[in-house]
Amino acid sequence: MTDNLVKLLLAEDNSGKEALSESEDTQNRLGQHEKIATLGQLSLGFIRQIAKPLNVITIGMEFLGNVLPKIDEKLKEPVRRINQAVNKANNLVDDFLQFSRTSEFELESVDICQLLDEAIDLFGHRALANSIEIHRNWCEELIEVKANKNILQQVFINFFTNAFDAMPKGGDIRINVYNKKLEEVGNRVGYRATDHFKTGDRAIVVEFEDTGQGIPKDILPMIFQPYFSTKETEKRAGLGLSMVHLIVERHQGTIEVESAANKGTRFTINLHPAGNEIG
Ligand SMILES: Nc1ncnc2c1ncn2[C@@H]1O[C@H](COP(=O)(O)OP(=O)(O)O)[C@@H](O)[C@H]1O
Ligand SMILES: [Mg+2]
Known part of the structure; x- marks a missing residue:
């Protein structure tokens, strides 16, 4: 390498001894990393609030996912796509909550x-x-x-x-x-x-x-x-x-x-x- x-x-x-622009760049990057911690704390409460309705949606979709396609075959594809989106949202919430737990140690x-x-x-x-x-x-x-x-x-x-x-x-x-x-x-x-x-x-x-x-x-x-x-x-x-x-x-x-x-x-x-x- x-x-x-x-x-x-x-x-x-x-x-x-680096050029000024380069050292400013380093400072910017450091500033950004400090922001990460603040942003994390602010977002935690927000994510916890999102997690509650998301849980209701997840359980609701589990039920509807079984029922709706039996009523109408055409509903199978939209149900699949909604489930995929709900899974993605759940993954993001889980990742974030795991991320925030790093502060308790x-x-x-x-x-x-x-x-x-x-x-x-x-x-x-x-x-x-x-x-x-x-x-x-x-x-x-x-x-x-x-x-x-x-x-x-x-x-x-x-x-x-x-x-x-x-x-x-x-x-x-x-x-x-x-x-x-x-x-x-x-x-x-x-x-x-x-x-x-x-x-x-x-x-x-x-x-x-x-x-x-x-x-x-x-x-x-x-x-x-x-x-x-x-x-x-x-x-x-x-x-x-x-x-x-x-x-x-x-x-x-x-x-x-x-x-x-x-x-x-x-x-x-x-x-x-x-x-x-x-x-
Ligand atoms: N070992 C690696 N080799 C090549 N690219 C990497 C490596 N580690 C991280 N990256 C790059 O950094 C980005 C951010 O990594 P990360 O925060 O782990 O997010 P994710 O893996 O979810 O994309 C990756 O999307 C990738 O572009
Ligand atoms: Mg990664």
């Missing part, structure tokens, strides 16, 4: 490699069926991060889901885990009071790479926005990566993405080792 590399640092760019020491092993197990069969090989690259020693296990797992589930979508003809997924002392610029290290890491801090790095279609340069700044999706399938709501971003933020971690067309994509997250004081 060296040629034509497109890189988006969601974390603050500390180089300070407690931190503990989590064996990150075991967590990744569990995620790999979940996707093992699908990988085999889709000619996707999963490579785990970490050492035997215990690596513990400060995290909420179930919520952090959502990050990897989303990475897997997206990687599978990006490799319809098969490919490789490589997961690297290592412990790193943060010294270089970038990565939100040590420059502001709000930075999640300080220079010299240790971070647990998880790299998640695929050899899929990659993300075009013009789309890269949008992938973490809620409801942004390039996929047409009924199932995908475009909430996956905004949820990932929110979860990493809640863990006071950082996330970066690098992608090259037709070569692949790599997400890198920095998490706090179990001993770090956060939260």
Whole structure:
């Protein structure tokens, strides 16, 4: 992934030597990500209100779906289409409610490699069926991060889901885990009071790479926005990566993405080792 590399640092760019327009662009992006949290809270009450009548419609359509086509065969197709729309609405509501639950969490020491092993197990069969090989690259020693296990797992589930979508003809997924002392610029290290890491801090790095279609340069700044999706399938709501971003933020971690067309994509997250004081 060296040629034509497109890189988006969601974390603050500390180089300070970039052209002004580029740094303004970074600020805009950061502003957008802060808006996500506010928007989420505002929308939660609204979605809960929508969920109630939607439930009535769902139950009503289950009943009418059985009755109406028996009365008139021509009603079969409209009933099918209404059911499809109701399902889509239910999926969106479910995704949103799951997304909002990420705000209720407690931190503990989590064996990150075991967590990744569990995620790999979940996707093992699908990988085999889709000619996707999963490579785990970490050492035997215990690596513990400060995290909420179930919520952090959502990050990897989303990475897997997206990687599978990006490799319809098969490919490789490589997961690297290592412990790193943060010294270089970038990565939100040590420059502001709000930075999640300080220079010299240790971070647990998880790299998640695929050899899929990659993300075009013009789309890269949008992938973490809620409801942004390039996929047409009924199932995908475009909430996956905004949820990932929110979860990493809640863990006071950082996330970066690098992608090259037709070569692949790599997400890198920095998490706090179990001993770090956060939260
Ligand atoms: N591993 C990946 N490879 C290629 N494109 C990706 C990858 N991960 C995310 N994307 C792009 O980012 C968009 C947003 O991802 P996401 O928030 O998970 O929404 P969804 O998967 O529902 O479309 C995707 O529609 C896709 O265009
Ligand atoms: Mg997704």
